[in-house]
Amino acid sequence: MSKVSAFLRKKPLIASLMILLLVLTAGCSGSNNASQNTGKNQVVKGGTFVYGRPAPVTSFDEYSEITSNNAFAIDKVFEPLVAFNKDGKIGNWLAKSHSISKDGLTYTFVLRDGLKFSNGTDVTAKDAAFSIQQHLIDKGPLAISAQVASIKAKDNKTLVITLKEPYTPFLSELANFSNGILPNNFGGVSEKQFFKKPIGTGPFVVQKWDPAGDLTFVKNKYYWQKGKPYIDKLVYKLIEDDSQAINQLKAGEVNAIESLPLENANELKQNAGTGVLTSGSWSIEQLFFNTLDKHFSDVHVRRALALAIDRPALTKALTFGYAEPANSLLPPAILYNTNKTIKALNFDTNAAKKELAKSAYPHGFSTNLLIASGNSTTAHLAQILQQAGKTIGININIESIELASFRDRFFAYNFSTMINGGQADYPDADSILAFQTDPKGFSKSYWTHYTNNNVTKLLYEGQKTPDGPARAKIYANLQQILADEVPYIPLYYPDVLIGVRSSVKGLVVLPNGSVRFDSVQITK
The missing domain is CATH 3.10.105.10 (Dipeptide-binding Protein; Domain 3)
Incomplete structure (x- = not known):
């Protein structure tokens, strides 16, 4: 939280959770949007989605960061082997399957076919092994707590992690943003250089970044979920004051705002051009x-x-x-x-x-x-x-x-x-x-x-x-x-509250306070 909200890594999520997600369809203008007919549903593609946030993104180092301002940008670039959904349930993500031995010591992951990093290179089990091993070396605030005996790439697609002793939270821990998969040996550059220009498997790639201001992502053309993301660009706009953020949302200057104060939720619900996405939270x-x-x-x-x-x-x-x-x-x-x-x-x-x-x-x-x-x-x-x-x-x-x-x-x-x-x-x-x-x-x-x-x-x-x-x-x-x-x-x-324009469709709010933009659309 991130474990902490003000922080937090928020900042900063559980088996058999009952999380309420209320998704509203809503309206912010998007220019140059193209529609694609996909049978019963029509997907609106293109446009730039502007997301108002109260703090800038200062680092993409998944191993050293904990606060929500950074965590919820890191998770747009890097993805883990397994991930949780809006209901808090763990499922396969970069891994197409996983298994755990009866003694709880051996975890085996098989990667999806055709996985590529945002630079077009193939993702292999060696990349996954390096990523998790590097996290053990770097430790950091969200260090892997399991006692790991070995991490081995059995072949190009299969990763085997063996623990010294059972550790019940391990699979959930691997779903954290800090365990995203990145290229083996940081793609041949130093760790510091790599995180200044990060390469991952996520739906977005960093295009322009001001550590004291705004951040612009563009869509990852090699993203493994075919056809996604639907938008062309995602902008994290720095708006430090709640009132300014709400006013900009009402005026259509942003498509959504993070960390909506609870006292303003009903105001946005009653406004013709805005709405609220909400979920129970962790x-x-x-x-x-x-x-x-x-x-x-x-x-x-x-x-x-x-x-x-x-x-x-x-x-x-x-x-x-x-x-x-x-x-x-x-x-x-x-x-x-x-x-x-x-x-x-x-x-x-x-x-x-x-x-x-x-x-x-x-x-x-x-x-x-x-x-x-x-x-x-x-x-x-x-x-x-x-x-x-x-x-x-x-x-x-x-x-x-x-x-x-x-x-x-x-x-x-x-x-x-x-x-x-x-x-x-x-x-x-x-x-x-x-x-x-x-x-x-x-x-x-x-x-x-x-x-x-x-x-x-x-x-x-x-x-x-x-x-x-x-x-x-x-x-x-x-x-x-x-x-x-x-x-x-x-x-x-x-509750997690996200303020949205009434033209926003497909924005998914996660119980840790992050949101998924891979399916978001800006309708007219």
């Missing part, structure tokens, strides 16, 4: 504590704030029916979520005061809340949290800074509390649990530095345990500990 909005801060290293302080916050009320006030109050770290769309059964610290001001009295700061204190500017929903949420703190004697100063600086601050652990989003990147509960609870991981428990040996033990047990009742019990116990010790307070599970 996201969760949270209040994070830096446990290196002396105040928030105290569990009683964290528990007091959790008890002071009315989560159902703030969800209702902020999300306009496009979210569900959160008690658990795992969103409802993720298998093993316990939101309905967990014993949470529900709103109780008197209990909150008593809890604070048990802390080292019984009379309260002052602290800062870090947020990214430009999002009205986040700003309103910060004010609600500020007021909740005030009721128990905790004075919260809101520090609103632009998105890039916000990221720099929490990457450096330079915050006391912050509002940010959690995001599963691939369809397994471990995607979000590992990122937010592993003190040895890249983010040190999502920049909180939270450490609980029992939580860490349960996390590792869950990774090795096959899906079923035993794994469910492990994750239920883990989630309850997090609800009791609240290194972060789950607030609500927001």
